[in-house]
Amino acid sequence: MVVESHETDGEFAGGGLGHTSRSPIVTPVFTDMVSSQTESGLLSSEGESQRTQYPYVTGTSVIGIKYKDGILMAADMGGSYGSTIRYKSVERLKQVGKHSLLGASGEISDFQEILRYLDELILHDNMWDDGNSLGPKEVHNYLTRMMYNRRNKFDPLWNSLVLGGVKNGHKYLGSVSMIGVHFEDNHVATGFGNHLARPILREEWKEDLSFEEGVKLLEKCMRNLLYRDRSAVNKLQIAKITEDGLTISQPYSLKTFWNFGAFQNPTVGAEGSCC
């Protein structure tokens, strides 16, 4: 999980994985100009490295839970540029085909790229025109193969993804990381969500939550993240996917409470303070 926390920090120095070791196979030959798309195949490691080193614009945690009728997912709408909260209306929950919902944290441009790949996948799936359709399980595995493949090329898509959906009454909720680690569970989260939201879910999630219970639980987790995750913004969307379809809520804000005693006179008793 070390990798996860780096991406939400938006660190620029050195990147999360510390890519000091290059591919051991080819020694890079450094030229003056950055060679771009003109080289391909075996020679692509020559010249400046083209692989992803570190993310630029990042989204923070996504949380997903199974509930009675399907899946609920929550993500805020922040896009951080390092330590600056640069964008505040980024939609990080998107529909994929008829049966699936994808939430992403990490590099936003890579998420957009993933959406493009999935769009093509769903297009070809629809073009068969044969009554079969890719369900959430299939999309999840497709994403896993894609992420793992990029990881093997040392050029990852810098995202952690949450994929949920319902098909033929079966609820599915899975997660894929930028290095291809994937699994299914009743509740999943990315980034800081793993540290701050999942413990809450482990205690309070149960089978067959109602929609209201589910939303309340997600809001509890998101509020916690809002207090403690520096890259969180107080503008979130909650998405629900059931057999009947998908709805993504309008953006809204959580109520927060700052009237704790310790915040009222924070410097009381401290050396050099007025009181």
Add this chain to the structure above:
Amino acid sequence: MFRNQYDTDVTTWSPAGRLFQVEYAMEAVKQGSAAIGLRSKTHVVLACVNKSNSELSSHQRKIFKVDDHIGVAIAGLTADGRVLSRYMRSECINYGYTYESPLPVGRLVVQLADKAQVCTQRSWKRPYGVGLLVAGLDESGAHLYYNCPSGNYFEYQAFAIGSRSQAAKTYLERKFENFTGSSRDELIKDALFAIRETLQGEKLTSTVCTVAVVGVGEAFNILDQATVQALINEFEISGEEGPTNESVAEEAGGESGGAATEEGGAATEQETAPMDI
């Protein structure tokens, strides 16, 4: 029949709008030994006649497992059948690897048909000389398809291909309406009866036929000889006389004979190009 002028190349049309090379390929299917398939709501059974060339040699493999949920029976050039089975296995494995999910039968069949079509439109290729009965199970239920060298495919409730398949088709036509609700064992029994029809009075034993089943909760598997023989004995059909069949080795034109179809596939007359179906 004056079709010799336009039959050298698969890329040459006849004036009547036929590709004779493709039709000749379908003749090859008719020369192969019989293969039949039938399906119910939950199971699909494939059976074929497996005669060896001599007592010294082993039997030709005519039924191939393609994946846990798909199997295929072939009639015609078995080498072509083997190669296509390998292709089907490859497609299933690749799909399963990418999507962790079984390849829908309908999609595999279309891919197979597209592959066959390519060979009807290249001057340096020849059509595959094998007909395939593809039996499989997926989310939408049990399926039985027939893939033709022409690149056409049809879905069937029950079908028979190969030599003397007309006899089997006649039997199946009588019984097919009940197949949807049949149990696994009833379906196998009907398959064996149909095979017996193609044997024209020869004794039906498990040494001359092969039976395979795929169904809900049952992966595609070829029944072993002992099991088949036991079933034959149980159904007491090995000693019974089969109904006599007038047309011995004559096939009244490829897909004609109106094997039960789910969609399309009208019965054709002798001289109509089978590809028109």
